Amino acid sequence: GPGAGPRGCREEPGPLRRREAAAEARKSHSPVKRPRKAQRLRVAYEGSDSEKGEGAEPLKVPVWEPQDWQQQLVNIRAMRNKKDAPVDHLGTEHCYDSSAPPKSKVKYIKQTSAILQQHYGGDIPASVAELVALPGVGPKMAHLAMAVAWGTVSGIAVDTHVHRIANRLRWTKKATKSPEETRAALEEWLPRELWHEINGLLVGFGQQTCLPVHPRCHACLNQALCPAAQGL
Numbered sequence: 734g735p736g737a738g739p740r741g742c743r744e745e746p747g748p749l750r751r752r753e754a755a756a757e758a759r760k761s762h763s764p765v766k767r768p769r770k771a772q773r774l775r776v777a778y779e780g781s782d783s784e785k786g787e788g789a790e791p792l793k794v795p796v797w798e799p800q801d802w803q804q805q806l807v808n809i810r811a812m813r814n815k816k817d818a819p820v821d822h823l824g825t826e827h828c829y830d831s832s833a834p835p836k837s838k839v840k841y842i843k844q845t846s847a848i849l850q851q852h853y854g855g856d857i858p859a860s861v862a863e864l865v866a867l868p869g870v871g872p873k874m875a876h877l878a879m880a881v882a883w884g885t886v887s888g889i890a891v892d893t894h895v896h897r898i899a900n901r902l903r904w905t906k907k908a909t910k911s912p913e914e915t916r917a918a919l920e921e922w923l924p925r926e927l928w929h930e931i932n933g934l935l936v937g938f939g940q941q942t943c944l945p946v947h948p949r950c951h952a953c954l955n956q957a958l959c960p961a962a963q964g965l
Contacts, residue, residue, distance in 0.1 A: 798922045799904045801958045806927075808954035809938050818937030841869030861887050872913055873932075880929050889923070890932040891916040894939030901943065901961035 799805075845867045849855055857878060858864050864875035872888070879887040889895070891912040899905055905918035923931065942949050950962045 796922050797906055799902065802902070802904060805902055805955050805958050808958070809934055812942060812954055813934055813937050816937070818940045820933055820936045820940060838869065844868040845870070857882055859883050859885075872916065877932065886925065886929045889916050889919050889928045891919070892932070892936060893945075894936045894943075895932060897945060898935045898939055898943050901948075901959060902955070903960045 848867060849857060858867070859879075861872070861875045861879060864870050864878055865872060870878075873890045873892050876888040876890040879885045880890075891899075893912065896909070896912040896915045899915050899919060900908055904923075905915060906921075907918075909915040909918055919931070920928070939945075942953050948962075950956050950959070953959065953962070956962045
């Protein structure tokens with residue numbers, strides 16, 4: 734027909750067809766893109782698996798401790814260096830007052846004596862659980878007995894003096910309502926090597942200086958460090 738080229742000759746592709754062909758050629762020769770693997774970012778303080786090992790210790794959470802407690806303890810030791818408080822002169826001869834003993838104590842002493850003879854050969858038990866099972870024996874006396882009789886520090890002996898002073902110095906994370914609650918709070922942070930010392934130290938301090946009523950803050954080396962003294 735008119736305008737047709739010679740037979741056997743192919744028609745020259747137009748500009749659009751040429752651009753499409755070039756794009757196809759580039760696509761066929763471009764490298765195949767593979768999905769990238771997600772990489773875990775290592776934080777500087779993380780140890781590798783080989784560094785951790787099976788016996789590695791977990792990270793330790795900082796233990797709460799009272800402010801200025803070490804200096805407060807040094808000051809209390811200085812005030813107690815003469816060891817002239819009533820607690821420093823107590824002995825077994827003071828355990829029984831024949832003049833006017835409370836009836837309950839007499840009853841407990843008789844009952845406990847019989848139990849010790851029957852079950853312990855006249856000796857005392859060697860565990861806190863057995864000691865507190867005796868009539869009239871509480872946690873404070875049990876821990877004291879373990880330390881004095883058996884040389885074992887099983888816990889802090891907390892009486893009303895230790896309970897009062899620990900709260901005044903804010904040696905407990907929050908205010909405590911009983912000696913047993915105070916004991917648990919102190920044992921959470923106080924170094925174990927101080928557990929045996931703390932009872933006699935604070936009891937004498939409470940008898941001479943940090944009195945239940947009208948404490949002698951003016952004579953206390955901890956006056957500037959004691960939270961309770963700031964409100965007086």
